[in-house]
Amino acid sequence: MSEQRPTVAVIGGTGNLGQGLAFQLTQRGYPVVIGSRKADKAEESARELAERTGSEIRGLDNAAAAEAAEIVIMTVPWAHHQGTLETIREGVQGKIFVDTTVPLVPPKVARVQLPEGGTAAAQAQEFLGENVRVVSAFQNVAAAHLQDDTDHHDCDVLVCGNDKEARAVVVRLAEEIGLRAWHAGSIYNSAVAESLTSVLIFMNRFYKINGAGIQITGEPGEAA
């Protein structure tokens, strides 16, 4: 490799989306640290992924995983969003923090229920403070599509955040793992991605689609 990749922590890395992202990033040469609430669960998941990919992967508890990485991606259920933020708050200071959270409130997961304050990612930015560059992404990716190494990823990734450079890092990272990714504006614009998941769940049921997604239409540069 001609370039040193930054170390990425996947907080909640034992879930479906976390495992998928960890697998993809490992395959692209990123040093990956799996985080979980319990270190032994993280270690077990890291060991499995290491065996599968032949790469060296560490497993640590969430706080330690956040400390150990340059880019921290959080993939936890909405019910654990605030609690996990508290755990990793110190570890992510000065870093890029990627929030993938969709604020689904069971049992009505096909109904949009955005939180007070607008979005989960805006809550994270508010809680973590200005020294953390929060970027929101990956809410609409079917986790199953990340678990193998085909390039069949049918849903574009909307990348939101107040820092353009941090967004660009995440856009590039998404593109490297085979996803089409777009700068989509400030952290408040994460409302689209966070609400879209419920609409896609609705459509999957209503139309019997196997993993509905979206694609942005329009040609960059055409309105020069």
Add this chain to the structure above:
Amino acid sequence: MSEQRPTVAVIGGTGNLGQGLAFQLTQRGYPVVIGSRKADKAEESARELAERTGSEIRGLDNAAAAEAAEIVIMTVPWAHHQGTLETIREGVQGKIFVDTTVPLVPPKVARVQLPEGGTAAAQAQEFLGENVRVVSAFQNVAAAHLQDDTDHHDCDVLVCGNDKEARAVVVRLAEEIGLRAWHAGSIYNSAVAESLTSVLIFMNRFYKINGAGIQITGEPGEAA
């Protein structure tokens, strides 16, 4: 024509989206009534469209236009949303009411700013009452694309509402004017379409796209 089309009122029918929808519906054989705050403005707009299309089109003030139609489509700026709802409240009772409003708050129109209560369309349903079947649609359609009779409409239409039959009427109406339309769930799910416009405005600027849109991916029936 083998089937009698319902009469459609376009409230705020002198604006860009209203004119585009009125033009398209007229071309497809729907009796159209143009509504505006002032009857004379509505009449003028109706006369112009009638000359252009060779169809008979009426222009009335908003309240009378709503009374005169079976389906009422409202295309007004967010600043006039509540005021116009008050005007047409009586006229839309028992009918299908289509809210196209995007809650943009100038000058930051590229930033999502959803209203209290979640969405403009949910506010409309709440205000108009259960006797009105509110459906939200057409928020993301580039109005310019509706002004001529080409079939080049690049943005899918998300159709939200609590009544499935009313949604189906609007899905069909959108399809008849050349748009790809989808049942997208309850009126709360309108959050996606209402917030998406700001993201598309952001993308148009950031990537110099001439009218970004979205398409839903996935094959209906594949998950039978």
